Amino acid sequence: MAMFIRRAALMLPKSRRLCSSSHDIESSINELNKEMEFVFGEAPPTSLTGSSESQPTSQGPEFKPVEKIDNESKLTHISSKGEAQMVDVSHKDISKRVAIASCKVILGKKVYDLVSANQVAKGDVLSVAKLAGISGAKHTSNLVPLCHNINLTHVRVDLRLNARDYCVEIEGEAASTGKTGVEMEAMTAVTVAGLTVYDMCKAASKDIQITDVRLEHKTGGKSGNWSREKQ
Template identity: 45%
Template sequence: MSQLTHLDSQGHAHMVDVSEKDITTRVARAEAFVEMLPTTLALITHGKHKKGDVLAVARIAGIQAAKKCSDLIPLCHPLMLSKVSVELTPELELNRVRIDTMCKLNGRTGVEMEALCAASTAALTLYDMCKAVDRGMTITGLRVMEKQGGKSGHWVADASVVGNA
């Protein structure tokens, strides 16, 4: 494994200087899951939740989180994202909602943290909106699924890892 880039030679945390990196198109995809009772999932999918469209609110929260990532993660660079998508898909047979996010830009640093922030915040928002009817929900499987661009090129996660049923 290579040296940790956010630590200097004395072990002090610092923001990495990316000014010499090439500007490339960078894309990252992340996923997370919110597992819940079948009755909770039915409320969401049938539009019967008293707080309204849970999936729409979670989608907007995820998009907003990607845009605010550098405010939350101390050493992340503020980025000019050109695209953020958050898709929430009910998986009825597994009693869960799958959250897929994608962040894209033309820049000098990757967007993995923004994709992860989007997925985790969408999951937290879903939990927040549904906790009154299902306190036992769990958020699982948060991970980067794919990244493209930059010197390290294209990387795809192992599809056999937990989270993919």
């Protein structure tokens, strides 16, 4: 509306701008507004101040209250003060928990041929990486600060060569009967196994890549069973 007022005032002769009464000015504004409505199809408020509904408030925009976040979606390792914390699992039920994770180590043809022929200078790559993965699962709480130190009942690490992609596919499984899950143990197992493959082969190539470290399946606990959807 301020734009219309300024335009109306400027269109008046100088003498009228100085001497005219507020009634004359408002009458001129009303006439101009009718012309603007004809052009733009919208009529602004006819008073100098406008209606109370059109005036902005000092309170700013109205925000909808944030919905309460479901406990299952919260970051449990963050305290109410925003600080990192180790989750208290004392109230949780004991259940059998299993997790399976996987990753790939892309070698390239040259290194793949060396590994498949067991001709890497450091020795049997797959056997050493398998043992490293098992050891990594057992040391997860020492590597990841907020993980619980749990008693594993089973750890499995399998490595297989994929001639099509010139890579090593690694799968790790961890199991425990307790109050917290073993997802981190399974993912640590495959990650450490992958790093070991790299270490064993890095003299032959620095271009080796460890990719797709991810959880594939888990069972047990309050959240129940979960499996990654197959592509």
